[in-house]
Amino acid sequence: MRAVFAVFRHELRRIFTLRPVFSVFILAAAIYAVFYPQPYLTEALRNVPIVVVDRDGTSSSREMVRRLDATSDVSVALVLPDLPSAQRAVYERTVSGILLIPGNFERDLLHGRPSPVALYADASYFLIYQRIAGAVSAVARTLGAEVESARLVGAGVDPALAGAVVDPMPLTAVPLFNPQGGYATYLLPAAFVLILQQLLLIGTGLLGTIPDPDRPSAGALATVTGKYIAYLVPAALILPFYLIALPYLYGIPRLGSPATILLFALPFVLAVCGLGLIASAVFRTPLAVQLATAAVGLPVFFLAGFSWPQESMPDAVRLVARLLPSTSAIDGLVRVAQLGGPLSEVADPFLTLWALAGLYGAIAVALAARRGRYGHVDRRR
Numbered sequence: 001m002r003a004v005f006a007v008f009r010h011e012l013r014r015i016f017t018l019r020p021v022f023s024v025f026i027l028a029a030a031i032y033a034v035f036y037p038q039p040y041l042t043e044a045l046r047n048v049p050i051v052v053v054d055r056d057g058t059s060s061s062r063e064m065v066r067r068l069d070a071t072s073d074v075s076v077a078l079v080l081p082d083l084p085s086a087q088r089a090v091y092e093r094t095v096s097g098i099l100l101i102p103g104n105f106e107r108d109l110l111h112g113r114p115s116p117v118a119l120y121a122d123a124s125y126f127l128i129y130q131r132i133a134g135a136v137s138a139v140a141r142t143l144g145a146e147v148e149s150a151r152l153v154g155a156g157v158d159p160a161l162a163g164a165v166v167d168p169m170p171l172t173a174v175p176l177f178n179p180q181g182g183y184a185t186y187l188l189p190a191a192f193v194l195i196l197q198q199l200l201l202i203g204t205g206l207l208g209t210i211p212d213p214d215r216p217s218a219g220a221l222a223t224v225t226g227k228y229i230a231y232l233v234p235a236a237l238i239l240p241f242y243l244i245a246l247p248y249l250y251g252i253p254r255l256g257s258p259a260t261i262l263l264f265a266l267p268f269v270l271a272v273c274g275l276g277l278i279a280s281a282v283f284r285t286p287l288a289v290q291l292a293t294a295a296v297g298l299p300v301f302f303l304a305g306f307s308w309p310q311e312s313m314p315d316a317v318r319l320v321a322r323l324l325p326s327t328s329a330i331d332g333l334v335r336v337a338q339l340g341g342p343l344s345e346v347a348d349p350f351l352t353l354w355a356l357a358g359l360y361g362a363i364a365v366a367l368a369a370r371r372g373r374y375g376h377v378d379r380r381r
Helices: 002-017 019-035 059-070 083-091 105-110 126-154 159-166 183-209 220-249 258-283 286-303 315-322 325-338 343-380
Strands: 048-054 074-080 097-101 118-121
Touching (some): 002 183, 002 220, 048 126, 059 097, 059 126, 074 083, 083 097, 118 126, 183 220, 183 286, 183 325, 258 286, 315 325
Parallel strands (some): 048 097
C-alpha cells in the first residue's frame, strides 16, 4: 500500500507540473468546452435562402410564397421571372434552392385538379436539402388542404366535415428529450464523451512516455494502481464539468442525477486510462502518442454509432467499436443523463466498460512488468 501511495503522489505531481500534461488535462479541456459547441448552438439551420420562379402570378401563388418566407426554415431571397436566372443564382451559391410555381397554379387548385410545384434543392449538403424540402412540403400541404376545404364548404359541405375530409388523421409530433429538434442537443452529449476520451488518452499517454528518472520503485501492479488513482484526480475535475455543468450551460436536456452519471462514468475513465497506459508502452515517445491519437480520432468518431448507426455496420466493425470505451460510454451516458434512465437500464454498456477497464488494466500491468524486467536487465548490463 505504501508503494501505491508513493506512485500516486509522484504521478499526481507530474500531472500538475509537466506543462504538456497540464495543458492537455486542464487548458485543452477548457478550450474545447468553450469553442467546440459554438457552431451547434443555433440547434438547427434557419432561414435557408431560396429563389422563387412564379409563372402564375396569382393571389394563391403569392400567398404560398408569403407563407414559405414566414417559416423559420426558409427565406425567400429572390423572386425571378424565369428558370435560367434562378439557375445562375444557384450556381453562384447565392441561394440553395429553386421553387418553381407553374402557370395555371391557382386555376387548377380551384377546380380541384392537382397543381404540382417543382422544388430544386442543393442536396450536396443534406441538412440544407432537408430544411428546404420540409418547409416547402409543409406549406404546400397546408395551403392545399385549405383550398380543398374552402371548395367543399362552397359546395355546401359542413365546415367541420370538410376539415375532416381534407385532413382525416391530423398528426401531433412531440420531440421527446430534444424539444427543439436541434442538432446541438443530439450531437454535443456524445461529442463531450469523445472529447473526454481524447483528453484522457493523450494525457495518460504523455505521462507514460515523458522521461521520468525519479519514479519510485514499485511492482507492476502497485505502479498501475497508483497511476490509476492519480488519473482519477483530474478526471474528477473535468468529468463533472463536461457531463453535468456544460449540458446545463448550453441548455441540453438533462434528467439523470449527477450521482448516477458519475458512477457510470467511473469505469469509462478507468478503461480509457488503461488504454492510455497501453498506448504509452507501445509508442514510447510523446510525439508518437499524439500522432497516433490524432490519427484514430476520426475513425473513433464514426465507430461511436451516432453519426452512422451501428446496426448498419458490419459485424467485424461493430466488434472493434465495442473495444473502444467511448462506444459503450456514449450509449449509456446519453440514456442516463438525457433520458433519466437508471443504471439497471444500462447494465450492458456499464458492464462492458468494467470489462474493458479490467482487460486494459491487466494488459497495462503485464506491459509494466515486462518493462520492469527488461529495464532491470539493461541496468545490470
